[in-house]
Amino acid sequence: MTTKNKLDNQAVHVELSKESKELQSSKKSSEDETKDTPNNNESVNNNDNKEKNDENEKNDENEKNEQDKKKAEDLDPKEIIKKKDKEIEESKDRFLRLSAEFENYKKRSRREMNDFRRFAYENVIKELLPVVDNLERALATPGDDEVCKGIAEGVNLTLKETFKVFNKFGVTPIEAIHKPFDPLYHQAVGQQESDEYPENTIFHEIQKGYMIHDRLLRPTMAIVSKKPPKEDSNKKEENLNNEENIKE
Numbered sequence: 209m210t211t212k213n214k215l216d217n218q219a220v221h222v223e224l225s226k227e228s229k230e231l232q233s234s235k236k237s238s239e240d241e242t243k244d245t246p247n248n249n250e251s252v253n254n255n256d257n258k259e260k261n262d263e264n265e266k267n268d269e270n271e272k273n274e275q276d277k278k279k280a281e282d283l284d285p286k287e288i289i290k291k292k293d294k295e296i297e298e299s300k301d302r303f304l305r306l307s308a309e310f311e312n313y314k315k316r317s318r319r320e321m322n323d324f325r326r327f328a329y330e331n332v333i334k335e336l337l338p339v340v341d342n343l344e345r346a347l348a349t350p351g352d353d354e355v356c357k358g359i360a361e362g363v364n365l366t367l368k369e370t371f372k373v374f375n376k377f378g379v380t381p382i383e384a385i386h387k388p389f390d391p392l393y394h395q396a397v398g399q400q401e402s403d404e405y406p407e408n409t410i411f412h413e414i415q416k417g418y419m420i421h422d423r424l425l426r427p428t429m430a431i432v433s434k435k436p437p438k439e440d441s442n443k444k445e446e447n448l449n450n451e452e453n454i455k456e
Contacts, residue, residue: 326378326420326421327420327421327423329377330420330423330425333374333377333379333418333420333425334425334426336370337418337425337426339370340367340370340371341415341416343363343366343367343370344367344416346359346360346363347360347363347364347367374418377420378420378421379418379419379420379425380418380419381416381417381418381419382394382416382417382418382419382427382428384410384413384416384417384428384430385410385411385413386405386409386410386411387409387410388406388408388409388410389408389409389410389430389432392424393417393419393424393427393428394410394417394427394428394429394430395417395427395428395429395430396430396431396432397414397429397430397431398431398432399431399432399433399434400412400431400432400433400434401433401434401435401436401437402433402434402436403436404433405433406433407433407434407435408432408433408434409432409433410428410430410431410432410433411431411432411433412430412431413428413429413430414429414430414431415428415429416428417429
């Protein structure tokens with residue numbers, strides 16, 4: 209084979225390879241086009257469906273409006289007036305209810321604010337009550353010398369100033385001595401037989417109670433009286449006989 213033939217064969221091979229490459233690229237492009245065409249078709253279909261749905265909704269609204277107009281034309285004017293009057297009464301009732309609820313809210317808020325102002329110092333005064341108890345115990349301790357008298361005067365002045373502050377904030381002591389026992393304001397720590405006082409009467413106060421305005425701050429701790437047991441008539445006669453014998 210000559211060199212010329214060899215060159216011709218090489219040229220033929222090159223041309224064939226070019227043609228095969230062109231065929232492959234054309235196939236790929238055609239495949240890509242076929243892939244894209246369904247998506248385009250789907251988007252077109254979706255747009256068409258949307259437009260149809262919008263048209264259907266508009267048609268439904270128009271039909272509904274026409275039906276409402278026909279109903280309004282068919283109704284009697286008296287019935288229309290009755291219907292409007294009913295709507296007005298319902299609106300008025302709602303307004304009155306809302307107004308009443310708002311007034312109740314304002315009253316409740318005002319009451320809560322007043323209570324807060326009245327009882328804001330309740331916890332502080334509770335902590336001061338044991339101090340007042342100790343001052344009163346100090347005054348109850350006997351002392352005859354001049355030093356004790358001077359201390360007692362100072363304690364008494366301190367106690368008076370404390371009670372002035374208490375009165376300023378609505379704190380008052382509970383009067384319990386010789387009063388009937390009341391479980392709302394008193395706390396019984398014991399009972400004692402007594403002929404002098406009626407039953408369930410406070411005759412000894414252990415710890416003073418206090419009120420802050422109309423609220424209980426601390427109950428009174430006290431001893432309550434009770435009736436002594438009744439003696440038999442035979443025992444009474446024996447006691448009388450024993451007393452007479454002693455006298456003789």
